[in-house]
Amino acid sequence: MPDKLTLFDKIQKSLFSDSEEHLAGLSAHDLEIRKRYMSAFTVWLENPTYTDKQIANHLKITFKIENSQAYRDIGNLRIMLGNVRNAGKEWHRFTVIQMAKDAYALAVKQHDAKAMAVAAGVYGKYTRCDQIEADQMPWESIIPPDFEPSPDITVLGFKRDPDVEKKREKLRKKYMQYADDAILDDVIDNGNSQ
Numbered sequence: 001m002p003d004k005l006t007l008f009d010k011i012q013k014s015l016f017s018d019s020e021e022h023l024a025g026l027s028a029h030d031l032e033i034r035k036r037y038m039s040a041f042t043v044w045l046e047n048p049t050y051t052d053k054q055i056a057n058h059l060k061i062t063f064k065i066e067n068s069q070a071y072r073d074i075g076n077l078r079i080m081l082g083n084v085r086n087a088g089k090e091w092h093r094f095t096v097i098q099m100a101k102d103a104y105a106l107a108v109k110q111h112d113a114k115a116m117a118v119a120a121g122v123y124g125k126y127t128r129c130d131q132i133e134a135d136q137m138p139w140e141s142i143i144p145p146d147f148e149p150s151p152d153i154t155v156l157g158f159k160r161d162p163d164v165e166k167k168r169e170k171l172r173k174k175y176m177q178y179a180d181d182a183i184l185d186d187v188i189d190n191g192n193s194q
Helices: 007-014 028-046 052-063 067-081 084-109 113-126 164-193
Strands: none
Touching: 007 028, 007 067, 028 052, 028 067, 052 067, 084 113
16 A cells, blocks of 8 residues: 655655646645745745744735744745755855955955955855864774673662562552553544544
């Protein structure tokens, strides 16, 4: 029996595809949700500095949906496509680096050594050239510890309890009644729902 795709899965498969195969299983309501996701993602990519509130406002105004639905859409979009904020951070880093390059070029043109040094410092900071690169981990030479399970608690430094079996039996009697009741309730509930 083939697994049925959820609405989330169907929309995710069709999000960047216009093929008839991917769109065939979507209802008019599903296509509306797909359109909202596509719109939100496009606005987010064009404006990486937008907050969730701004994206939610865009969705509410454009698609006449409630605030809670707009935030659910944003949450689903993050699950489908990752956090756009990370892309926004990369965009800011790119912008700062570009401004540092422009400032350096202007400083060279004006023969301003101090401004050149400041621009070079900013460039170095945001390209992380000022940080020492960490050595690569030798993953292939790491050997996991070899643990041997033991029922003996003295291995851990605890003293043996001579009455442990009596205590186990007491707990079984005390809690098995609850387990039996839960199983019986489950059988009754399932029997009534069929």
